[in-house]
Amino acid sequence: MAELRIQGLAKSYRDVRVLESIDLTIASGEFFTLLGPSGCGKTTLLRTIAGFQHQDRGEIVVKGERIDLKPAHKRDIGMVFQDYAVFPHLTVAENVAFGLKARSLPKSEIETRVAESLKMVRLDGYQSRLPAEMSGGQQQRIGLARAMAIRPTLLLMDEPLSNLDAKLRIELREDIRDIQRRLGITTIYVTHDQEEALAVSDRICVMDKGRVEQIGTPFEIYRHPVRRFAAGFVGTMNFISGTLKAGQLLIGSRSVHFPGADGTGPVELAIRPENVILSGSSPGAAIPLRGEVRKVTFLGREAHYTLGTEAGEIIAQAMDPSADFIAMEGQTIDIVLPIAKAALFDANGDLVSAGRP
Amino acid sequence: MAELRIQGLAKSYRDVRVLESIDLTIASGEFFTLLGPSGCGKTTLLRTIAGFQHQDRGEIVVKGERIDLKPAHKRDIGMVFQDYAVFPHLTVAENVAFGLKARSLPKSEIETRVAESLKMVRLDGYQSRLPAEMSGGQQQRIGLARAMAIRPTLLLMDEPLSNLDAKLRIELREDIRDIQRRLGITTIYVTHDQEEALAVSDRICVMDKGRVEQIGTPFEIYRHPVRRFAAGFVGTMNFISGTLKAGQLLIGSRSVHFPGADGTGPVELAIRPENVILSGSSPGAAIPLRGEVRKVTFLGREAHYTLGTEAGEIIAQAMDPSADFIAMEGQTIDIVLPIAKAALFDANGDLVSAGRP
């Protein structure tokens, strides 16, 4: 319904520059996620879009119309707050009905929507409780239901699921996604949960220190990071220092041809743990290394092996580990790093070449 | 340093029973995690142990001495609060130094510890900021640093990392774990992040509705759940309805012998997505099924396939999916469910038999 365009947006708190010239275009109905380290400016960006604070520079355009001159309550933007911001003096049901009443919907419609929203966040039965009698996660869900209920043109969600257990988080993110898609609500979503970001987003924007690092589909962000920061921030990534000399990559004592990289200088080879092969052979071009298993971390369906190699510490992942996985600790094993799954970044953090183009 | 024993602990808010007879024994120096759905009573349990509210029944014993009669400030229990509870009138450094001053440590020691703690939570440089000038995740880290700095005998952490990005969360949880181990602080940790729970805990306690469902090592909890709730709550799990008839398990049109299950009645077969084999054959006893790929969810290093089969919806996991993974949607494929990786639960949610004993 609403296309959002942000141009040259900048914002400082006194002398601290928090957002530096942000440019974004979000398509109508898109589910757009902001991903970035704590303190990088995600909340600031959302609050500026919502109109709770004013940017120093730049403009925000929705459906071709500048909204940054309108007061917050006229922007028809729903927001889920990082600190929940539930109304402490209203019951759960009243909290959810709040925005609906402001839109003077008929009573029956309000009731239906409140019931629907509470059901969505699994809080039916808590209608008449006060927020003070709810757990942290329950309060968060009130805030979520409240913002979803009004079905705004633009929905901003600031870590809406951070205090929920994995199970519920997965259920709710699916529900949010369904509703968002059904109603075509343009959504900006902030999460620190990368799996969540990858699972629900149409596109992801990786931010760092108030700057946009990369925007792309989840697959692009995960598989083809164009900046070292994005590569390192999303998912686990091994960075192995090396030197590039006219297309030859030197890692430790090994040297291998790296396609598409013909520069010279210090570089970092990036490869994900799941791409490290825990055996001595690989189908394509690869860098063979020997490593001692220093630590094994069990993560349920998989385990991470921290290996000490001549090229530094490398994390490898083993699927569906069996009970004796801990026994690996202290042993030395062979691994290979397939070139096709690796990428090279230069000293500025820019992509030199992805192993497979 | 401190062994903690909780016996028959119960707590109600007015007529709502929030904790029902909790029994726990936590070894000295253990890293013990509470895992459970939102609203199950985790915060309530921690607050009761810390002494901010009093239980209705039961006792809390530390080092053989009942502490539930002591006032909170004499219990030497550090706590990280779910809502951070940073002191708004103190700077970041003063917040962290707060507990140290109460212990009248020498000034230099206080300074060292504050610097150390702030460094640990990656907030050095923010010493003299006020909490109002910090982002949500930064505030949360102040609370964490503050509690860690005092090095208490018992440390209670209520979702201390919920507002941090995955990268930082992993770094901090490692740091917490290191310090905790080095100082031997008995720790009770609440998290909704299962991976985190599995990665850092010595033991995990799965709670539901104020009751303990299962206590065990991460491996036990993940691989050998003894209750249907724990099986379903931790990690993703497929539950497939079936009927048991004298050791024969009937699933859809298939019938297979299930070792160790000789009862009769309705049961559920539980199997994890990573154990569903996406091909027609399996090494041991298995249930073959055909399924249509309804949805593919990309999660970075893996993808989830939601399959419609005659036995209901089944989620299977594929590692390191390639770019064409979406193309699978709508196709019909063969899968098998290996018995050795499955478990059976009866109608009460109790374990009937694990496929491999």
Add this chain to the structure above:
Amino acid sequence: QEKTVVVYTAHKASIVDALVPKFEKETGIKVDVVKAGSGDIIKRVKAESSSAKADVIWSIGGEQLEDNKDLLQTYSPKEDAAILQTYKVSPEWIPYTGILLVMAVNNKELKPNEYPKTWAELGDAKWKGKVSSARPDTSGSSFQQLATVLLAYKDKGWDVYNKTLANMNLSDSSGAVPRYVNDGEALVGLTLEDNALDYVKGGGNVAIVYPEDGSSTVADGVALVKGAPHADNGKVFIDWLLSKPVQEQLVSEIGRRSVRKDVTGAGLKPISEVKLVDYDIKKVAEHRNEWISKWKAALQSR
């Protein structure tokens, strides 16, 4: 005994400041003055009666002293003989100065021929809301005015009074009455001569009218407090107040009438030219409660 005397007084600061240093110089006795409204003074002495703190009550309405004789100690001053018999009521208190009831009128808004001449005239509807008076139930002078009208008109007294009451603005205190007249908030004020005189002397918009249907004069008094800690000094103080030079000073400086036979009012309308009703404090006192309740009833139904 210490050479001090504790005096509770309702006198104005200007008089206190004029007299006290003189007394201290002449006798060497230090005066510790507590100034307050007359009602406050009586209440205070009453509250302190278990262990009196004051020695002398100085310049309080005679009726109040009469009402609270049990707090006082009889003392017959040295020059008792020089005091006018008409002012004497009871031996427990001694008349100190005589006060005359008058009307204060605003001479800016009213021409002399528009001045009211009598109490009765104030009942005319043209004075509606223009007459300022204190409340008889809280102010001695207002009660005196009520009693004067009742005494002057005998049986018709209440009729005459109630008509004037209908026109009255009740002010918060008797002291405020001439100020309201001066400021033009009221055109006529029922007050005491010395109060009105202050405004005349100060060049304010006030003129004094002596009602032709009869005014009244009563004494305010001094008295020795029962159980006075410095009774002897108190007696010295009382005697000094009644001495001729002091009484003369009072007449000339504050416009009070003297209680001494041998002091005449210089500059004031001679008392003999003022029509006076026969105002017997003791008799009036007998009717007081009755009249006040009647007044209250009248106020309610006005």
Add this chain to the structure above:
Amino acid sequence: MMTKRIRFELWTCVLIAAWAIVFLLLIWPLSSILKASLIDNETGTFSLVHYVEIFTLKAYQRAIGNTFLAGLGGMAGALILGVTLAFITTRFRIFGRALIQTLAVVALVSPPFIGAYAWIVLFGASGVVRKALSSIGLSIPPIYGAAGVILVFSLKFFPHVFLITSGALAAINRSVEEAAESLGVPPWKRLFIVTFPLILPAISVSALLTFVLSIADFGTPRIIGRDFNVLATEAFNLFSSEVGGNPGMASALSVVLIVLSMIVVLAQRWMLRKNVYYSNLIKKPERQRVRGLKATGLHILAYTIVLLGALPALIVVLFSFRRTSGPVFQPGFSLQSYEKVISTVSDPIWNTLNFSFAAVIAIVISGTLIGYLISRRPSVATGSLDALLMIPYVVPGIVMGIAFITRFNDPPLAFTGTGFIIILAVYIRRLPYSARSVAAALKQVGPSLEDAAVSLGYSPGKAFLKVTVPLIAPGILAGALMSFVTAMNELSSSLVLYVGRTITMPVRIYLSVMDGEYGTASALSTILLTMTVIAVYGAFHLSGRKESALL
């Protein structure tokens, strides 16, 4: 076991001490009122005749009606003005905030008697403003009557509302207000459905205070009410009668007032029974920058309110420089009023300062502790303490003073004639400001911060001191300010308690007024006003707070 008892004892000790204070300084002295109200004046026997009269006599019924009218009117007016001003100054960048606060303090001072007189000079039958307006064809009725009383109450009492609600408004959780806006509620509407409910503790406390102050004030209705009689004036008339007083009836009226105010206290407690609206105190609202017409409008509104409130005081300052001859003001200006008082003014100044500071220090400490009890340890004992603390407001000061003399005249408690008894009277009369203001402020501070301090090893007492006290500082300050300013201006009880040595400024002013010397009274009032303002700012300075940190 041991330690549990100590914790239990900390606040229990405070509770016991509070009850002891209330008993010694309130119940015991005032028990005489209750007794007097139950005794027939004529027969001297027990009887309910006074109460029967109150509810049957027409005059008293009217007085009861008028009391409610004045109380509710004064409360409503003060709330509107006070909350508006608080809102403007806490939410918008207003030029000269310190000046506005100063004027609010000045308005709070409101010199006794002479302040009400200033209203008459301005808006009376021949008031200057009224005359000026009528000369340009604008006729407004004179200020006398019910409307005038309510107007004056509103302007006199709004600073209380302003002081109490400012702190609360500034400490709201910003996100909650933002949430309302993001849900489509315009700011003015948000004010009523979110902001005000959130600061209900502060609003209801200030409503309670202004209601009770309005029903207890007898000076204003007496001076500008004319025929508008209220219970307080009736009681005062009966009590202060120079002749034929009726102490029994006066006491009964005081008891009715006391009961009335207690009912209001309980109603307020009932309103707050579910209130647990803690703010995190981190995301406080920011002051918005406004421009153009809106800015002009806000400035005009704010300055009009404080200037109107400070008007009587300003008039008095003006009067103090007018030439006088006896009681009469003359054209032209001079310093003669100051010359008259200058030689005798130093004793009263020092007494006033000493007594007020002594009383206020005691008030702030005990008021903070009692406020904590009232707000955090709800029980019958604290609830009734809360209600009892309202008594000093409604009991006329003179009654209080007399009661004090009666009870503290003989050994071992022979305090009459000392400064100590004045301090005690001021202390008990002004204690509730502090206690209530603190109680309201505490309602906004969640206990989790105190818990955090406790978990870091602080005893509850220390945690209170280190964490809670700084966080409720605005509430403590507001209470201290109200207590201090009103203590500096305490008249009616000191009037019967003072002796030559212990005379205070308000007593000096009153005596000048009684003498009709409005010039010197104005000069003295101006000195008192200046002292108050200087002392207030001096105290802020000493406590290391900037003036602007007041709110």
